[in-house]
Amino acid sequence: MKIEQNKVNEYTRELSIDISWDELESEFDSAIKKFSKKIKMPGFRSGRIPKDRLLKQFQSNIETEFMENNFQKFYLMAIQQEKMVPVNQAEISDVHFHMNEHFSFKAKFEVEPKATLPKLKKKSLKVQRSIYIHDENDIEDAITQLRKAHATIATVDDGAVEGDYLICTLQKLDESGVPIIGKKYEKQYLRVGNGSFTDDQKDKLIGLKPDDVTRLTLPVKQDGDKADYELTVTNIEREILPEVDEDFLKLVNPSLNTVDDLTADVEKKIQSNFLDRSKTAFERDLSDALIDLANPSFAPSMVENYLTNMVEDVKKQNEGEPLDESKVREHYKPVAERNLKWYSLRKLLIESEELSASKDDVEVEINKLVERSPQSEKEIRKFYKKPSNRQRVEDDFVEKKILDYLEQFAKVKEVEIHTKDLRKQDHEH
Template identity: 60%
Template sequence: MERSFNINSPAEFESISLQIELKNINEFTREMNLNISWQALEPDFNASMKRFGKKVKIPGFRPGKIPRDRLLQQFQPNIEAQFMDDNIQKYYLNGLQEKELVPVNQAEISDVHFHFGEHFSFTAKFEVEPEIVLPKMKRKTLDVQRMKFISDQQDMDVAVDQLRKAHARIETVEDGAQEKDFILCDLQKLDDSGVPIIGKKFEKQLLKVGDGSFTDEQKEKLVGLKPGETARINLPDDREKTSSSPYELMVINVEREILPEVDTDFVKLVNPDLDSVEGFRDEVQNKIGENFDSRSQQSFERELTDAMITKVDPGAPPSMVDNYLSN
């Protein structure tokens, strides 16, 4: 009998008496043959048959009240299949627990044998984590360089600007769009002759002057635009920007990001416990230093790990490699 089973790992399962034969196919692959006697599995079979009896209908009997002999006479193969679906995972996990194994992939189930009144046997083939044996090492065995990240004024400027942006306000302006302003607009797609295409109007789109598709020549078409004015622009048809189409842009609003000045009011807004710009900059510098120290430590630990892996040279089960590459 050949069937496919989905083997997962529930948090809890009942222990049961098993006969287990374990084979090491290779360094990572294990083949576990399990055999459960009828005496050990009969309670589980009866439970599966009871659940099955509640789902079927036979004229003259209420669901769940069909005699056992009648169920077996008419539905024995179905009940056997129900039993295997209900219990193969439990027996497999009991086998893993007894042999103290932790698989790294879903088991392949084969050689399934079961009939009413007989033992239940099957084979589970799976992979386990490699056994890593650390060699004896003396001092300076691993050649690892420690990289030190050092901040400069540019890092300070970037950090301060990020805080300013986090507390910026947006204002509607009337003096015409400038680079980095936001334009709220309607976009109407045009055909090659400049005629609007019905059904291709996109309302209330937000564009940033100088970003994305709105750089260089496109940017120049947007600079200076005011509410109610229009411009002819080209937008890409796809992400690869292999082609573009003409659009008519009509400005609804022009919005500008106003960054706060770095003064005492701004410092209080960022951290009420600070009372000076100098104290604010010292705090920012300390946080940058902590961040760079953390990055330096993480870099060192990665280098150390790579050096240790090279030294130990552990293998990896194919399933672990495939899972790593696919994710």
């Protein structure tokens, strides 16, 4: 078998494959015998038809079937011989084959392009590190969230206030205000204000009591359509937050003795969360800086394969709900391209710097997880007995080594971010 390789571009290769008749003759004879068993010809038993009679009538059929049955075999032999790994299905062209002649064809396919690492110097990767400055509001909000986590729900009849939930019946009305038959919705929950879709009609809900009736205009579709409803209150539920006292401390963390201890513990966790947030953003910035500097290419089919997997993941999350696949692909395409670029550079860094994770390294990382949640040790160790989960720990450990290596080439600009500004942005959105 003769093979000629043509580099079309960075990620496309074309193989010209030629197999001589000497290599094919015995296989073609076997194909003739196999074909004869499928043919019924008057005067001859199945499989006993003379070769010349069979070829006279069916030679072109046998040749076509032989080609179809052997493309894949010779193609696989060729890519193995050339030590190539296609990332998509090959396009076959320029096919030639007749009995007593050679069998030739071309196969065009994509491969993972070879990336190269830029020569890294000090300060060649420009990155930003965010320093988060928290304030008393963050601590108060966190304690409020703890109180909400231990809140009780009470049914009240003294009139709804902002934040209450109305359990009600909604009756849709036509344009003249007459109830529409079949459009009555019982046991509906509406929140009074606090960002609910009835926020613009909050005043109509405040003060309502059981059995009260009011009229609301509510959205019925995402495109802005609205309809009138008659609302009849069944019950009003109110979230009752616990007082921050000794009983509350025991609920939250029995090791805390005073409210000051709680405040200090909450602040410590806030600082830790913002440090993690800063670290995650910094590491992302660091890898993006290398991607921008190296700008590796990728095969289009690799992006398509990535997006196909993303679509399948989203389908599973949607649990059978209708899905616009084209929109999912469009949304995730920049993510796919970015991740494929990082994947190629990551692989090069692992090879060039000989980065790896030993069994001991993986065990140390698992032990760290156990130390953080000692009450879940049994579940954690069971989870990481599964090879795929241990592989994830190994990959994360190697990723950390890669980022530690890249950090020595970083020019870091530290930027202070006040959490009050973040809250302001959230409020505006």
